[in-house]
Amino acid sequence: MSGSLWLKNGTMQDTLPVIPRQRAGAGRPADPRTPPPAPHADPPPHALAPPQADPRPVPYERAGAAPPVGVLAGDPLDELADRLDVLVAVAVHPDEIAAILESDGMTDDHIRLTYGRADSFALAEDLYARVERRHPAPEAPPAGPWHTALAGCLLRGLVFALPGLAYVLGAPLLAAGPGRYGLPPGTVPLFAGAVTGWVWNQALSHRAYTWLGLGDRRAASRALLTGAPAGALAGAAVAFAAAGPGEGPAALFGTGQALYLAAATVLLVLGRERALLAALLPLAGAVPAxxxxxxxxxxxxxxxxxxxxxxxxAVLVLRPGFGRRPRARGGPPFATSLPYGLFGLGSGLLVLYAGADAVIALTLSMGPAEWLLHRFRGASLTRLRLLTTAQEFRRAVTGMLARCLAAYLAVLSALTVTAGLLWPGAAAVSAGRIGSLLLVGAVLWLGLLLQAFGAVSSAAVVCLLAAGAQTLAPSAGPVAAGAAAAVLCVLTCVLLVRPTTHRF
Structure with missing residues (x-):
């Protein structure tokens, strides 16, 4: 498109003063045979009136044609400014305009002949001065994974908690046989199968989400297609292995529990929360129980x-992946998913030790917890764009962290009181019990926050140490949870006040 900026003519609107044309014979010596004009002769009438411009646009682009007398010739610089208006208006320096002119093939000779400027830089400065700056407004940041609606998070919290009604329906079926370790009958195989499922499915979810983050949904489906049945078999095998005499019904219930955890993982990872909710609605029949x-x-x-x-x-969601060979592409290393499984083990043990009513409150609170995590992440990215100093960013992030954690603990407190009043056989609601449960909730929320920022190994180690301490000394549960919450709070503050942490 060389020369396209200046070979194309435009429509002229501005006018210039008329330059009188030289009469014939001007500049030549006068003929002595020509008589001089009479002195004091009046000029002709038309010489006294200024020339009148024709208001109609007269084309002057005809090759070799000069504008007739009385017609105003357009300024070629105005034409060029109109043609380059969009490009010149967004330029921040005349050199940008000069680069455009040179890239389009304008030489200095052409600029001097056509526009009367010394070179492209002088012409660019004139264009920059003539055209008003009109920089476009910045686009709004796209809605990403850290911008989500509250309704979706509440829906996930509901589908996390509804399976608890299955234990209400199955409690009489598990009552046969003696209990072990001071627990109700059938508790050991159920706990063993549940913990196995949490560990496996946490690691599987991370691997599938990694594929989704790479934009390969088919590979994510393949990972779930092979990993979910394996997790169900592992959970069922552990439940049967942990079953004692007379706990056969509990082992069967644990098998169904393992199958449910595998199928629910598939639906949640692939965004089918509504389908999972529809599948869980029959459990509402447990309310009369x-x-x-x-x-x-x-x-x-x-x-x-x-x-x-x-x-x-779950099978319907994964059906498009049946019979398709995976692409020959190296996926994320399996070792990167191991810390997520260990975090699921530690957090799962802490939740189980809290009691049945506490499990309901904690699982229901996962919806608001997820939404607050998104809120914190989105607000921190906004502050990262707006604030100019690291000190301002540290203060803003610390304040947001305190507000989000306080909001989550307030929601958990309300859910704990409600679950304690409604759940049959729940422990009495007291300030000490609520306080110990809030410590567990703080550990879970801070651990999930660190996991969201990639520091899952630290969160997993802290949760495992707290769960191990509570296993060895059950009476020291609140102390272990409090120490874990304090350590995670320090780790969170140290990590998240750095602006570089939020750029990934």
């Missing part, structure tokens, strides 16, 4: 209906 003894057939039917619906939905 809080006060009335339901028939055993009804209990089993509700449990199998929800379990079967969850498994069918």
């Amino acid at each position: 809080f006060r009335y003894d339901l028939p055993e057939a009804l209990r089993v039917g509700l449990l199998l209906h929800s379990l079967g619906a969850t498994a069918v939905f």
